[in-house]
Amino acid sequence: MIVRKESIPPGPSGEAPSETFVLNLGPQHPAAHGVLRVLMTMDGEWITKAEPVIGYIHRMHEKMGENRTWAQFLPNTSRIDYLSAMHYTHAFVGAVERAAKIEVPPRAEYVRVITSELNRIASHMVWWGAMLADLGGLTPFLYAFDDRELILDLLEGICGARLTYCYYRFGGLCNDIDDDFVQGTRAFVKHMPPRLKMYRDLVTDNIILRKRLTGIGPISAEMCRKYGATGPVIRGSGVAYDVRKIEPYSVYPQFDFKIPTYPECDSMARYLVRMDEMEQSLRIIEQALDQLPAGPVMGKVPRVLKLPPGDYCYAVEAARGRFMVRIVSDGKDTPYRVKLRTPSFSNLSLYEEASKGMILPDALAMMGSLDLVIPDIDR
Amino acid sequence: MSMTAAFQEVYSGFKSLLIGMRITLGQFIKPVITVQYPRQTLKMPARFRGHIELVLDPETGLSRCTACKLCERACPSDCIFVEGAKREGQKVKSVTDYKLNFTTCSLCGSCVEACPFDAIQFSKVYNVVGFSRDQFSKMDLVEQLEQKRKEWKGPRLPPPPAPAVTPAPAAPANVAQSSNPKTP
Amino acid sequence: MRFLSLEPIRILLYLVGICAFVGANAAYLVLAERKIAGRIQRRPGPNEAGYGGWLQPVADGIKLLVKQVMVPPGTDGLLYRLAPLMVMAPPLICLAVVPFGEDLVARNINVGLLLVFSLGSVNVMALMLGGWASRNKYSVISAARVVSQNVAYEIPMLLVVITMLLATGTLNLNEIIRQQAGWFWHWNILRGIWTLTNPLIPVTFVIFFICMLAETNRAPFDMAEAESELVAGAFTEYGGMGFGVFFMAEYANIVVGCSLATVLFFGGWQSPIGILSGPIWGPLWFLGKMYALIFVVIWIRWTFPRTQFYGLLNLSWKILIPLSLFTLLLSGALITLTKLL
Numbered sequence: 001m002i003v004r005k006e007s008i009p010p011g012p013s014g015e016a017p018s019e020t021f022v023l024n025l026g027p028q029h030p031a032a033h034g035v036l037r038v039l040m041t042m043d044g045e046w047i048t049k050a051e052p053v054i055g056y057i058h059r060m061h062e063k064m065g066e067n068r069t070w071a072q073f074l075p076n077t078s079r080i081d082y083l084s085a086m087h088y089t090h091a092f093v094g095a096v097e098r099a100a101k102i103e104v105p106p107r108a109e110y111v112r113v114i115t116s117e118l119n120r121i122a123s124h125m126v127w128w129g130a131m132l133a134d135l136g137g138l139t140p141f142l143y144a145f146d147d148r149e150l151i152l153d154l155l156e157g158i159c160g161a162r163l164t165y166c167y168y169r170f171g172g173l174c175n176d177i178d179d180d181f182v183q184g185t186r187a188f189v190k191h192m193p194p195r196l197k198m199y200r201d202l203v204t205d206n207i208i209l210r211k212r213l214t215g216i217g218p219i220s221a222e223m224c225r226k227y228g229a230t231g232p233v234i235r236g237s238g239v240a241y242d243v244r245k246i247e248p249y250s251v252y253p254q255f256d257f258k259i260p261t262y263p264e265c266d267s268m269a270r271y272l273v274r275m276d277e278m279e280q281s282l283r284i285i286e287q288a289l290d291q292l293p294a295g296p297v298m299g300k301v302p303r304v305l306k307l308p309p310g311d312y313c314y315a316v317e318a319a320r321g322r323f324m325v326r327i328v329s330d331g332k333d334t335p336y337r338v339k340l341r342t343p344s345f346s347n348l349s350l351y352e353e354a355s356k357g358m359i360l361p362d363a364l365a366m367m368g369s370l371d372l373v374i375p376d377i378d379r
Numbered sequence: 380m381s382m383t384a385a386f387q388e389v390y391s392g393f394k395s396l397l398i399g400m401r402i403t404l405g406q407f408i409k410p411v412i413t414v415q416y417p418r419q420t421l422k423m424p425a426r427f428r429g430h431i432e433l434v435l436d437p438e439t440g441l442s443r444c445t446a447c448k449l450c451e452r453a454c455p456s457d458c459i460f461v462e463g464a465k466r467e468g469q470k471v472k473s474v475t476d477y478k479l480n481f482t483t484c485s486l487c488g489s490c491v492e493a494c495p496f497d498a499i500q501f502s503k504v505y506n507v508v509g510f511s512r513d514q515f516s517k518m519d520l521v522e523q524l525e526q527k528r529k530e531w532k533g534p535r536l537p538p539p540p541a542p543a544v545t546p547a548p549a550a551p552a553n554v555a556q557s558s559n560p561k562t563p
Numbered sequence: 564m565r566f567l568s569l570e571p572i573r574i575l576l577y578l579v580g581i582c583a584f585v586g587a588n589a590a591y592l593v594l595a596e597r598k599i600a601g602r603i604q605r606r607p608g609p610n611e612a613g614y615g616g617w618l619q620p621v622a623d624g625i626k627l628l629v630k631q632v633m634v635p636p637g638t639d640g641l642l643y644r645l646a647p648l649m650v651m652a653p654p655l656i657c658l659a660v661v662p663f664g665e666d667l668v669a670r671n672i673n674v675g676l677l678l679v680f681s682l683g684s685v686n687v688m689a690l691m692l693g694g695w696a697s698r699n700k701y702s703v704i705s706a707a708r709v710v711s712q713n714v715a716y717e718i719p720m721l722l723v724v725i726t727m728l729l730a731t732g733t734l735n736l737n738e739i740i741r742q743q744a745g746w747f748w749h750w751n752i753l754r755g756i757w758t759l760t761n762p763l764i765p766v767t768f769v770i771f772f773i774c775m776l777a778e779t780n781r782a783p784f785d786m787a788e789a790e791s792e793l794v795a796g797a798f799t800e801y802g803g804m805g806f807g808v809f810f811m812a813e814y815a816n817i818v819v820g821c822s823l824a825t826v827l828f829f830g831g832w833q834s835p836i837g838i839l840s841g842p843i844w845g846p847l848w849f850l851g852k853m854y855a856l857i858f859v860v861i862w863i864r865w866t867f868p869r870t871q872f873y874g875l876l877n878l879s880w881k882i883l884i885p886l887s888l889f890t891l892l893l894s895g896a897l898i899t900l901t902k903l904l
Contacts, residue, residue, distance in 0.1 A: 072455035075487035136782060136869030139403060142604035146412055153424075160428035160501065166487045174488065175426070202402045207392030208783055208867050211874050361871050389882060393769075396867065403603045403866045412605040 020048055023360075027056045033130075033367065034374030036348075040360070047363055050355045052348055058378040065327075065338030070096055070305050071170070073338065078164035080340060081376040083126050084319035085165050086112075086119040091325040092338075093168045094249060095314035099307040099329060100170070107295040108172035109251045114185065114288045115155065115167065116316075117281040121192075122151045123319035124274050131271075131368035132203060135212055140203055147195055154184045171299035182289060189286050196279060204275060213268040217366030219354050220265055227353075228346040231321025232277065233370060236270035238263035243317035255287045267369035274371070306333050320344050320371055344376035423503050428486045432502040433477060433524040440531050442524055444474035444498035450490035456483045459490060474498075477520040481507075577669035581658045588818050589811035590620035592857065599858065600865045630803030638800065639696040646693030647801070647808035653682035653689075654815035661822050662737040664832050664845035675736040676728070679823060680721060683778060686816065687713040690787070690797055693809070697800035706797040708872060709787040713778055715879040720774035722887035723767050726894045727751065727827050730761055740831030747835035752828040760901065761894040768828045770887050772859075775820035777875070779813060782864040786872055821856040825849060829856075 025038040035056035041049040061076050068076070077092045078085035090112060097104060125148040129141030152162045158181050159167040159174065167174055203209055224234040234241050242259045244252045260276035262269035307329040315324040321343025328337040347370045355363045414421055433442045446463020458480035463472035491499055499520075509515055594609065594616060601608025609616035634643055660675035662668035672678060687710055694706020730751060731739045743750050748757065752768050755761035777784040788796050798809050825831055829852050832845035840848075870878070 068455050071453070071489060074489075075455055075485045079485075132868060136785075137867055139600075139604050139865050142606065143406070146605060156427065157424045158426065160424070160426040160488075161486060164485070166485075169492075174492065198402055201395075202399045202866075203868075205395045206399050206867065207388075207395050208870055208874075212868060212871060359871075359873075399866050400862060403862060406605060407599070407603045407862075409605065411602070411607050413607055415607070 019043070033372055036372065036374050036377070038351075038367075040363075042360070045359050047355050047358050047360060050352055050363065052351055054348070054374070054377050056378065057375050059375070061379045062338050062340060065335050067334065069333045070307070070335065073335070074169070075164065075166050078166050079375070080342065080379055081318065081320065081323075081344070081373050082163050083373055084119050084123040085163065086116045086167065087316050087318035088323060089166065089168045090116055090250070091314050091316045091318075091323050092327075093170055094316070095312050095325045095327050096170050096305070096307065098314055099310065099312040099327065100302075100305060102171045102301055103299045104172055105296050105299055106251070106293050107176075108297045108299070110288050110292050111173055111177055111297065112168060113251055113255075114285050114292075115158075115165075117284050117288075118151050118155065118185070118188075119165075120281050120319045121278050122148050124278050125151075127274060127319075127371045128199070128203075131365075131371075132209075134364060134368045135209070137203065137209075140199065143195075143199070143202075147192065150184075150188050150191065154181055154188065157181055157184065169298065169301075170305060171301040173297045176297045182292070185285060186289060189282050189289075192282055193279075196275070199275070204272070210268065212365055213266065213271055213369070214264075215266050215268075216362045217267045217354060217358070217369060218265045219350060223350055223353065227350040229321070229343075229350055230346065231317070231319075231343050231371075232270050232273040233321065233347050233350075235259065235261045235273045236369075237265040243315050243322050247315055249314065249316060251288075252284075254291065255284050257284050257287075267366055270369045270371075304333060306331060318343060320373065320376065321347060340379055342376045342379060344370075344372045344374070348372055348377055423505060427501065427503050427505065428488065429502040429504040430481050430484065430486075430507065430518065431479060431490060431499045431520070433474070433520045434498055434500050435524060435527050435531060440528055442474055442498060442521070443496045444477065444494075445471045445496060446474045447472075447495070449493045449495065450499060453489040453493035454484075455487065455489065456480075456485055458483045474521060479518040479520055481515045481518045482512075574669055578655075578659065581655060581669065585655060585658065585815045585818065586811070589814040590624060592814045592817070593623065593810070594620050595857075596861050596864075599861045603862070603865045624807075627804050627807040632803045632805060635698065635800050638698045642692045642696035643800075646689050646696060647805050647812070649689035649692065650686060650812040651808055651815065653685045654812065654819045657682050657819045658822070660736060661819070661826065662740060662831060663849050664842055665737070666842065667832075667846055668737060671735065671737050674734045676724065676734040676739075679819070680724060683720075684717065686778070686812075687717075693801070694797040697797075699800055702797050702799055705787050709780065709797055712780075712784065712786065712872075712875055715876050716774045716777035716784075716883075719770055719879060719883040719887040720778065722884070722891055723771045723774065724827070726761070726764075726767050726887070726891045729891070729894045729898055730755060730764070731827075736826050736831075740826055740833060743830040743833050745833075746837050747830070750828065750830040750833070750835075755894075759897065761890070761897055763890045763893055764828070766886065767890050768824070770883055770890075771824060771827070772856075773878075773883065775817075775824065776860065776863065777879070779816040779820055781813075781817065781860060783867040783870050784875055785864075785869065786875065817857060817860055818853070821853045821860065822849070824856055825852045 020041050020043045023040045023042050025036075025040060027035040027037045037053040037056065039049075039051045039053060040047050041051075059079075061080055064076055065073050073092065074089060077089045080088050096102075125144040129144035132138075132140045155165060155167075156162050158177050159165050161167075219229070219233065219237055221234065221237040221239050223229075224237050224239065230241060230243075238261060240259050240261045243249070245259055257280045258276075260273050260280065262272055307327075309329055309331045311326065311328050313324055313326040315322055317323075322341070323343055324341040326337075326339040326341070327335050328339075330336040351367065351370065355366060358366070433444055435441075436443050444461070444463070446461050448461055451457075451459045451461055460476070460478040460480075461474060462476040463474045465472050488501070491501065507515070597619070598608035598616065609619040612618040612622050634640060657679045659669040660672050660678055662671065690709050690713075691706050694702040694709070697703075728734065731742055733739060733742075739751075743754070748754065752764055755764035761767075776782075780787050788798070798806055801809060830848075831852075832840075832849040834840040834844060834848050
């Protein structure tokens with residue numbers, strides 16, 4: 001059932017009430033979004049206008065890109081969206097490799113795919129737990145983090161860091177994976193399907209959650225296209241747009257995986273897209289482990305990297321949508337411009353139009369289903 | 380909604396609630412996952428990144444660092460300050476002063492990769508604690524190396540003579556300089 | 564010792580005992596909730612204050628007591644101070660008629676059941692007054708929500724109680740328990756099935772339980788305290804012990820609700836196996852059943868997300884009321900039929 005303002009009949013005088021007040025969903029909230037401020041003009045319980053105010057965590061990554069050498073910018077890439085850090089590093093490293101025409105050995109490409117997909121699962125775990133915590137079910141958050149610990153331990157074993165990995169280098173990886181990682185990842189791939197089934201029984205099939213999410217927050221494909229929303233937002237509106245299939249990069253063409261798409265356009269569709277994506281990521285990881293070639297993990301890279309002048313870009317499918325890096329080089333050892341096109345910025349921009357006339361708890365459920373990470377918006 | 384569909388929804392909804400409750404009860408009777416730190420600790424993986432430290436060469440008992448400043452140049456956050464001086468009879472410099480500003484270090488590992496002599500490595504220390512901010516913003520790695528050298532069990536070479544005193548140049552803005560250069 | 568058997572002294576001792584029981588329950592049910600929540604989430608819960616965390620409620624109590632009790636300016640002074648008292652008083656009074664053992668009841672009134680449910684409405688009024696007196700428009704809005712939620716769920720609750728009344732034929736709580744003597748299949752929840760007086764009594768119990776969760780504002784129906792975290796809650800302007808009293812009253816209401824469910828459906832102080840009854844075993848059975856129901860209440864809270872406000876009202880008006888009306892009519896029809904045959 002969709003409750004919107006238009007369906008409420010006007011009062012006896014025939015006009016809608018004109019008294020509105022502004023509710024400030026301040027930069028600090030108990031909901032786990034980050035420092036996002038939303039100025040909601042409300043008429044009773046209904047939102048007439050929801051204006052997001054961003055910039056509270058603007059750290060000037062793009063400016064820092066202009067003052068650091070190509071290699072010195074790598075730690076920054078992990079910190080743009082720290083929940084899916086591998087994807088962002090992949091995009092930057094891919095852009096530089098495309099510009100300098102550096103060959104990446106196949107083993108490095110496969111390991112990049114494995115670690116990226118593990119990171120995608122970890123990011124979706126955080127989304128799942130946080131969205132349910134928003135809705136009032138505080139327990140699945142802990143279960144999700146229990147599984148996420150396994151991923152983080154695996155990635156800590158190969159690169160030493162748990163969140164801001166900085167694992168990829170121009171031309172490959174900083175160090176090779178070991179047998180513990182391969183065995184651990186295979187064990188993880190076996191461990192996850194029963195857990196995903198548990199999540200389905202506990203949460204997805206739960207009548208309360210279904211009532212909370214079905215029909216809530218409809219975002220049409222036309223609105224997604226208008227605002228440039230990508231990722232699970234557009235896939236939940238029926239459009240099968242995934243950078244891994246539309247503009248394949250790395251070794252993704254070697255794998256057989258589906259793009260989950262649901263046509264219903266509501267919060268439940270976006271939820272189901274992400275749950276299915278986790279299963280597809282497990283499939284990709286399994287195939288990559290089976291096909292993993294032996295060999296070096298680092299290609300030939302000149303000692304001091306100077307890119308030929310020009311404009312280069314590289315897009316990846318991050319956990320939240322399409323992340324694209326555009327680097328402009330003028331031949332020096334620092335970039336002239338690093339432009340980061342982040343998915344959460346576009347996903348948030350449709351919030352104002354989509355939440356008109358919604359009731360407040362539904363608007364918050366919709367915001368949870370958009371999977372916003374505020375450092376991603378503000379960079 | 381028709382009557383049968385409504386009844387079916389109520390029935391299936393109620394059943395989904397019971398299934399959910401069974402799952403949480405199953406988790407209730409399972410053991411606790413929490414590692415009760417500090418009574419229990421975890422084993423850190425071999426590649427864990429703690430703050431960096433100077434490597435004690437097992438043969439000579441000295442650091443391999445020649446103060447070439449490649450790590451200082453590679454660091455994106457300008458948190459390394461390294462100075463060195465030539466000792467008598469040596470062709471290359473040895474490090475006299477290595478200060479790490481751990482408050483700005485992002486643990487990226489560029490310094491470790493940039494070093495051509497394998498003179499620095501990650502230390503695997505995860506529970507750093509200190510009594511003053513200086514212990515972190517001016518982390519003295521040469522002194523930490525001296526501490527490790529005291530426990531070193533290799534053949535003890537006679538300590539080389541003290542280096543000629545050279546005035547240390549001005550430090551970059553965010554790394555403070557110690558007042559007395561350390562002697563090896 | 565003879566003066567101890569005087570009626571006023573006996574009642575006074577009982578009331579002191581009830582206050583102590585409610586106080587201890589309020590304090591340690593908080594700890595139980597946190598520990599159970601922790602274990603459901605695979606973590607230990609509070610375990611640092613005292614061994615296993617048993618001193619945690621003491622620490623929380625001390626913290627609340629030493630906070631400055633301030634009355635915000637502009638609030639309605641009398642109502643602001645009165646609201647916590649009005650929230651705490653009804654559960655204490657209700658427990659005076661609940662029989663913990665065969666002879667362990669403060670005052671066994673013949674209309675005990677009626678007393679309990681009439682006092683349940685006072686709770687609603689107290690929350691409304693608390694929200695109103697806070698001079699905070701968000702408190703008023705959320706207090707209004709609580710009132711509509713409570714009113715909506717009182718109706719199925721009372722219909723369910725009337726259904727049970729048709730089965731038991733008396734409002735006297737101790738008498739209701741005495742009718743359930745024997746083994747566990749003589750308890751009201753199962754008796755209707757095999758005596759064919761009303762095979763839908765388990766459904767009645769489920770409806771009663773859901774209504775009890777909604778009346779006490781527990782998840783998944785806790786709009787008043789949690790959903791409005793973004794706006795405010797009905798209790799925002801209360802600090803220190805004022806808030807503590809609201810909190811204690813919530814747990815006291817849960818105790819009353821669960822003890823009533825035990826009395827009506829599970830045989831109160833009757834033993835499930837026929838033996839092991841008596842003046843000591845009776846209260847132990849009663850408390851055991853009551854705490855088992857409280858465990859279920861806590862378990863439900865930490866399993867499900869919150870419903871929306873209109874989902875909550877839909878559940879009450881469109882599902883629970885027709886269902887409880889149906890069980891009432893069925894019960895009446897079956898009893899008339901068995902009388903005719």
